[in-house]
Amino acid sequence: MTDTATPIAAIDRRPLAAELTDRLRVLIIEGTLPPEAKLSEQALCARFAVSRTPLREALRSLAAEGLVVMRPGRGAAVAPLTLAELDELFPVIGVLEGLAGELAARNITDAGIARLRMLQAELVAQHRAGDLPGYLRTNAEIHAAIREAAGNATLSASIAHLDAKLRRARCLANLSPERWAEAVEEHALILDALAARDGARLAAVLRRHLANKGAALTRQFRARGVN
Amino acid sequence: MTDTATPIAAIDRRPLAAELTDRLRVLIIEGTLPPEAKLSEQALCARFAVSRTPLREALRSLAAEGLVVMRPGRGAAVAPLTLAELDELFPVIGVLEGLAGELAARNITDAGIARLRMLQAELVAQHRAGDLPGYLRTNAEIHAAIREAAGNATLSASIAHLDAKLRRARCLANLSPERWAEAVEEHALILDALAARDGARLAAVLRRHLANKGAALTRQFRARGVN
């Protein structure tokens, strides 16, 4: 009998709106579409070669995520990036990541800890080598691993939601050498607390980690006279 | 000079999609559209007497909120309500409300505390009178007042987002007399901590308050053999 059960390639039949949402999100986060940029439907339709219907649905999704603002009758625009909003953002992500750490400390396996040790070694090496893109990737992987170990999809979704805004800010700023070194040290503390399975300590460390990250970012924006 | 500044009737120029989003949200939260109900575009269009375009945009907004799921090619449906998701929900709202309490303890004015004392008295009276709708309203007002005193719009939005799911669960369940009495007592502790401006204690109390609320709700769903 021929094998008809095993799927070969799983044909990708995503709606255009979903694809547009993802692409626009990247453009906004990476700053190609800067804050306050007007999102003319006509221009975007031409750019992506689609009609207005799926494009509008994509814009509405991004509006629900807070990356786009829609003013009735005046069209959509990339959400502004204000210092006030950044200041608000980091405490919130802080407690959420803190909760993720707390849960992860309870649930993580020895294999999970081993993997994080490996990632931490990578992080240190990349810092020493001055490999910023690699560092950012590993950094994201570490936090993702903690969230995954927490085993709470609702929590992960909430963080991802806010993290989009954070990443946008980070893409528009740049990491100072001092803050970079400090962050690496903080990651060592994170790993320590996790290895000790000390949830309370891990939560506190993560919360402070996020607070410091936020302070560094807002300081930079403020110095640059932004907003 | 004629008075052009004072608005007469504030002409309602909201887009249909926004209105539809709000109405559908209520129908979902209140259980009129129960979990897993298929959301046929045609049927909803007839019901609201609008075309498919604004309706689809509304569905997409609700999908981003997590109240609706969209399966490509198969249409939209009210998001299922699972015990697993409820279990995940309450710890997250707990830390967020906890943070709100922490910030509120720092920022709240004496007038704000006085207002909360009044609301607390109302709450107790409504409990004693067995006025459940009134109680739920006052309860919501209290938590809203705390969030407002926290002065963090991002935090408020995050909580509101998750609270929609919580309210849906609560609408589908019902409050037991024991849990009701317990909740009233917990609210007294909340007010105490806030009046003392003890942020750490308030955060802990709020977190436990949410955890207890969650335990009571999930216990009920479990007993009912749901999900």
Added chain:
DNA sequence: CATGTTCTAACTGTATACAAAATACAGGAT
């Protein structure tokens, strides 16, 4: 010169039309 007005062009909000896919159902084969 500043202010207000009118007209035009462009754009958004909504409805409808068309194409492709999914579901439902009937008929036939095993």
Added chain:
DNA sequence: ATCCTGTATTTTGTATACAGTTAGAACATG
């Protein structure tokens, strides 16, 4: 009787068309 298969119907995904509003420029006016 059960399962498969082909067809019809319904429904979704996308494009286009139309109406109303907004923004901007040219123009008139105090």
